[in-house]
Amino acid sequence: MAIIGNKKYQERINEHLAKYPDKRSAVMPLLYIAQEEYGWVNDEGIAEVAQLCDMDATQVKSIAGFYTMYSEKPKGKYWLQVCTDLACALRGADELHHELLHELGIEEGGTTEDGMFTAEHVMCLAGCDRAPMLQCNFHFVEAVGGLTMAHLRELIAAARQDDKTLQKLIAKWRDEVNKQVQQS
């Protein structure tokens, strides 16, 4: 299914295009729509966004390549991103990252065979106070005392069960963290 002429996105596309004096300014929100439709930013999506923004496909691809929140490879249902920048690294992010990859049995940036998980390391996610930081489908995952491999195993198990269980788990951990913050 394309995004151009797709009723699902029509309104949002028009809204984004209307927001700026220059069509090309809408390229980033439109790329998100393409990613939403195809699951990743593929060549089809790039061609469509280029057409919508009246740009050369080369320039659209360049933008998609620069920003890490656009994926240029097919992704699993859950996209796990471990920050390995300085603050997280000092709190053992590298080990966590490697253990996570090992647990899932994939290479850096790879996807599990069942298509459930993709894991990779990323640059700072602006959550240094809760290092080591992990992001699941662009949502922070945090836990009291910092994430450990035990947390991640629980997380993976929950995700394999169903999406609701996973969201509940993440929310529970967040509440615990917030509670602790309020207390201190």
Place this chain on the structure above:
Amino acid sequence: MAETKLVTITIDGKAYQVPAGSNLVDAAKWHADNDIPVFCYHPKMAPVGMCRMCVVELGMVEKDRATGEVIMENGQPKVRWMPKLQTACTQVATDGMVVRTDTDKVKAGRESVIEFLLTSHPLDCPICDKGGECPLQNLTMAHGNGVSRMNFADKLKLDKHVPLGDLIYLDEERCIQCARCIRFQDEIVGDDVLAFHERGRRLQIITKSDPGFDTYFSGNTTDICPVGALTTADFRFGARPWELTDVPSICPHDAAGTNISLSTRLDRDFGGRAMIKRVMPRQNEAVNEIWISDRTRFVHHFTRSDDRLQSPMVRRGERLSPTVWNEAIPALAEVLKAANGDVAVLAGGGASNEDLWELRQLLKGLGSERLGAWTTHSGAELLLEVGVGKGSNLGTLGKGDAILVVASDLEEEVPMWYLRVKQAQDRGAFLAVANHRPTRLAEIASQTERKVASQTERKPLVGKSVLYEAGKAAHWLNDLANSDPELYNTLKDAQNLVIIAGAEGLDWDGGRALMQAAANLLIAGGHVGKPNNGLMATLPEANGMGLQYLGYTTQNALDIIKNPPSVLITAQCDPLGDDPTAGSWMSKVNTLITLTLFPDDTTQRAAFALPVQSFAERDGTFINGERRVQRFYTAQGPMGDALPLWEIIARLRERLGQGRAKVSAAAVMLELSNHLPSFNGIRYKDLAQVERQYPDVGGKDLYYGGTAYQNKGGLGVQLPTTADNGSAPTTGTVNLPEVKQAKKGELLLIPTVRLYNRSHIMRPSALIANRVAKPFAALNNADAKKLGIKHGDRVEVRFNGGQATVTAQVSDSTPQGVVFVPRYLADTPTPMVITSASVVKVSDAVAVQ
């Protein structure tokens, strides 16, 4: 250009007067002969300060705020130094600037940058096509440490062989991320088909256009690439740069007269003869700056194609059989003697001035003056009166000036002019484009802003694109004062006005009318007889202007067609291949003698077919569309028995008792310029004069401008127009021709020009083959509907003298009632001029397409 203020800057302790606001790297090089090393900076593009190679110590002379006087310290002006090294490329010269380029701090800075760039640069130099003329190599030798602290095993491994389109290869490992190629495409060409992808060390150049790297100027990126990241598929592993001999030459394809340098080497593949291995630009700021189009660069294989005619052929009965010159020349002499003066010549724009002169003398000796020009353009005689003034340079047009391009698809016809016209608009010139269909240049003209070289932000532009009724170019321009007074006045009242006229959709009458209308507009505004003002025409091939100067005209050609002579000589033109209707009058010619590079359609009917040498094998001169006489030199070994055209005729004249044959092209030129006053007595040595060009690229410091070569073969001499010489031109009447009407139920067939086509010259260049469009005819939606044709259908276009089977391209951009058929694309000859034609569907679109 306005006088710019001079300021004093001090470089390494010496004071220099430089124009205020000039780039520090440029100023240091031009005025102080101080080569500040650069990678990302290029004198033709805006500085970006990405590579940090140009770091210098920078300071300002301190002045007393109250009095404005320079504060002295120990008898020297006190200098306030910047705390850290500064990039020279992002600095402009201001008064009191003090620069140091030879301190330990600067040296350490340069060394660090080199070391950083080499952290992951592969050691490919032995096999890299750039090795030997590589800025990174040179600067590493000059400023590098010599020892690497990096672990070779840790180097990042990336793809080595990524095709960016068919013509250019990218080696991802070698790229140092200077973005010169991207900026060239973006700022200079305006085709932003290259971009960076990813970040950090994984940053790569990508193209997503279809076809990849879709532009006519891609080869230039390999010249300005400071490493071997971008190399051409044509030269790939062809030779090492130090083995090559550079021969100055002129692009044989169009009226721009692009200065080129043919890199040759003796080669086993060419029987040990000197062979063109690659074509490189040769700097001539007035003609092509340091750029060449991809056609100029990649279409040179025809010069040594096995398909070329390699020995003189004479007709014996039905068949042409090979002979030798010693037999062919006497036989020709007999034929010409027997003709009793009933002889004529049709010459194409590929013949040099020397060739045309000898032919003219031959005819004069035989008592004939029938010199016909075989070209699509007419009215070239006006270029001798109101052509662009002597000293013109499209590269200096800017704010307040105007350019009108009419009846031409400039990008497809003369890409170099397209590039320069586009840049003139970037500098602020008003660009008007008028045609009966949308073209790429029209799109450029109607852009209101874009990113341009020497500016980092987007710049507002002035221009206009006009569509007129098909074939009515002359009518439109003649009536412009009434129909669009605003545009008319903008053009007329511009500080400088250049009109570039094409001949699309026009026959010879229409073409002449358009040229006259353009001349009238120029005269009305006083835009004649001075530099940067006047008329230019997209005459096909390299020497269309030479035809006019040597007296070959379309009027004569018309006369030849009406009253065919007993003996006709065709010189580097193929009337039967170009024009499907030529057969009807050609049959009245008794003896056809053709001087040709390739056995073509005309050869098939000729009594004598004589092989001539291409521009690469001989020397001679061409006159470009700006009337610049330029010289090309012998570069490549000869093919078969082919001789220079002038030499064949000279030998023939000797046989006919018209005096001894000249021994060299220079001697022919000498005679020519002594006899024709318009040539001002110019000699070959005048054409070989050179002077220092700004920016000074192509020297030992290859990093500065890339591998565009210094001009050592001559800048050429621009011939003055009659207006330049003081005779005031008068406006002439525009004889508006009747516009051809399509017959009932038919469409008006308008031939168009494509840069890449299937002409004899293009075919041997295999690299270009993928870029040549499939034969097509462009139709309007409404017409197609009426004819029951859908986009992609196979159709037959039938016209007087033949038909062609092509693919239909249906769109709104084609005007109603018209079918555009590009020349030299179909398998059979298609019309040369506007004509009536019927379009019939043959079969449905192929499912795949």
Place this chain on the structure above:
Amino acid sequence: MNIIKGFRTTFKHLLEEPVTLQYPEQMRPFEARYKGRHHLRRYENGLEKCIGCALCAAACPADAIWVEAAENTDEERYSPGERYAKTYEINMLRCIFCGYCEDACPTQAIELGHEHQLSFTDRRDAIYTKEMLIDPVPSGGKPTPQKVEAGAFDRAIPDMPDPK
């Protein structure tokens, strides 16, 4: 007296081992560093070491070497790098056996051996072609060109010393 003195020297040498060799039946042993005619080397797998860079030709003070390069493909692979020498010729009449080519070679493809008996009855015979210069395929190796797996060789110049 003097004559006896003179003959003493003669007789003394008569009993010594002779220094002359019956060349060409007998050959004098060479020093390892002796520079004779050139060899183009192969890797153990049979691929040619020469990558056709022509640095030997550039270094040659006698202009004796002629190299023309061409590109390897996975269907027809001659060397592990991106290119190979399509033509490789040395004019033995010009060669001064200085060994600069050996020094210039980035892949140690050209080496000067010990053969020194180079004589020709025709000047044209003095031009040694690639076929004459290149080593035979070692046992276990395959002759060139080889058909290899796509993408198996992705370096412009093979990593030293023995690639893959």
